[in-house]
Amino acid sequence: xxxxxxxxPLSAPGEAQMGDYWELLKPRVMSLVVxxxxxxxxxxxxxxxxxxAFVSVLCIAVGGGASGALNMWWDADIxxxxxxxxxxxxxxxxxxxxxxxxxxxxxxxxxxxILGLAANWLAAGLLAFTIFFYAVVYTxxxxxxxxxxxxxxxxAGALPPLVGWVAATGSFALAPVLMVLLVFMWTxxxxxxxxxxxxxxxxxxxxxxxxxTHGDRVTRNHILGYAILLVPVSLAxxxxxxxxxxxxxxxxxxxxxxxxxxxxVWRRDRAAAEADRFAAERRVFKLSLLYLFLHFGALxxxxxxxxxxxx
Amino acid sequence: xxxKVEHELHExxxxxxxxxxxxLTALIAIVFGLTVxxxxxxxxIRQFESFDHVANPYADQEEGGTE
Numbered sequence: 001x002x003x004x005x006x007x008x009p010l011s012a013p014g015e016a017q018m019g020d021y022w023e024l025l026k027p028r029v030m031s032l033v034v035x036x037x038x039x040x041x042x043x044x045x046x047x048x049x050x051x052x053a054f055v056s057v058l059c060i061a062v063g064g065g066a067s068g069a070l071n072m073w074w075d076a077d078i079x080x081x082x083x084x085x086x087x088x089x090x091x092x093x094x095x096x097x098x099x100x101x102x103x104x105x106x107x108x109x110x111x112x113x114i115l116g117l118a119a120n121w122l123a124a125g126l127l128a129f130t131i132f133f134y135a136v137v138y139t140x141x142x143x144x145x146x147x148x149x150x151x152x153x154x155x156a157g158a159l160p161p162l163v164g165w166v167a168a169t170g171s172f173a174l175a176p177v178l179m180v181l182l183v184f185m186w187t188x189x190x191x192x193x194x195x196x197x198x199x200x201x202x203x204x205x206x207x208x209x210x211x212x213t214h215g216d217r218v219t220r221n222h223i224l225g226y227a228i229l230l231v232p233v234s235l236a237x238x239x240x241x242x243x244x245x246x247x248x249x250x251x252x253x254x255x256x257x258x259x260x261x262x263x264x265v266w267r268r269d270r271a272a273a274e275a276d277r278f279a280a281e282r283r284v285f286k287l288s289l290l291y292l293f294l295h296f297g298a299l300x301x302x303x304x305x306x307x308x309x310x311x
Numbered sequence: 312x313x314x315k316v317e318h319e320l321h322e323x324x325x326x327x328x329x330x331x332x333x334x335l336t337a338l339i340a341i342v343f344g345l346t347v348x349x350x351x352x353x354x355x356i357r358q359f360e361s362f363d364h365v366a367n368p369y370a371d372q373e374e375g376g377t378e
Binding site for chain 2: 015016017051117
């Protein structure tokens with residue numbers, strides 16, 4: 001071995017740091033997964049040991065992160081084209097595709113195994129299904145084929161509260177299924193509002209978003225339609241044992257605000273939207289984040305209140 | 312070439328190495344914690360003890376119970 005080989009860099013300059021691997025797990029998506037899974041677990045009847053609850057939520061979060069890494073591995077080509085995603089670790093070259101795949105598979109395996117040991121194997125199986133659904137059904141199959149990609153693929157992002165509930169109870173119930181339905185119906189208006197104001201990005205990557213395949217009018221119709229369909233789901237959840245007056249009050253106010261915002265988006269066309277730089281569309285996007293956060297926050301408040309009053 | 316105790320590679324990969332160390336430590340802590348919690352949750356500690364190398368003092372009671 002020569003001196004030159006010893007002193008030469010052993011990997012490319014700008015090699016990945018921990019932050020790049022962390023970014024691979026899509027931390028912002030993971031935060032939604034953690035929060036909804038925590039609410040599913042907290043709202044479930046019965047008591048779970050705090051350490052087991054912590055490990056269960058951690059496993060669900062890591063499983064979500066694994067899905068993100070597998071998504072980035074598969075979608076590196078289209079991520080490189082879109083402005084919003086071209087700085088991600090794989091398209092920017094900081095992490096190789098093989099690394100992303102290995103990390104995704106390893107984290108998926110560990111998270112499912114440890115959730116099985118910490119909680120139960122039904123919850124572990126559901127987590128495995130969630131990862132499979134996001135990585136294979138959504139990312140590999142639907143995303144590039146149909147404008148309904150985010151509708152069906154949204155199921156993967158909707159399942160964490162059910163996984164949390166099953167981790168606590170070992171069984172299914174109506175309330176967590178309605179929580180899943182709430183996130184499932186919320187996903188389309190959330191992403192289509194985003195797609196309206198980052199439209200060019202998806203077009204460049206040839207991702208068949210509804211805005212690209214069917215245009216603005218159809219997308220606006222769909223946004224309002226899903227916002228209206230969300231109302232009965234949200235209120236039905238309010239009639240289950242996990243909810244109470246706090247949730248119902250929050251739900252009524254949030255649905256009024258959200259349907260109102262979507263109504264304003266529905267009423268106008270692209271020219272009007274461009275005139276004020278998509279102010280109404282951006283408002284729907286921001287409001288959708290608040291809508292989901294406060295719905296689940298209210299459920300968490302009810303669960304905490306129940307524990308406090310019951311103690 | 313001067314022999315350095317710490318190669319430039321070590322410096323460059325310090326963050327990654329610390330990260331891996333942290334993840335492995337967390338994994339050990341989780342497995343240990345799970346073991347402790349699961350064992351403490353057993354109602355009857357005999358579920359945990361299998362009496363592999365000693366006489367089971369409860370064996371007679373169990374046999375008597377089934378008769």
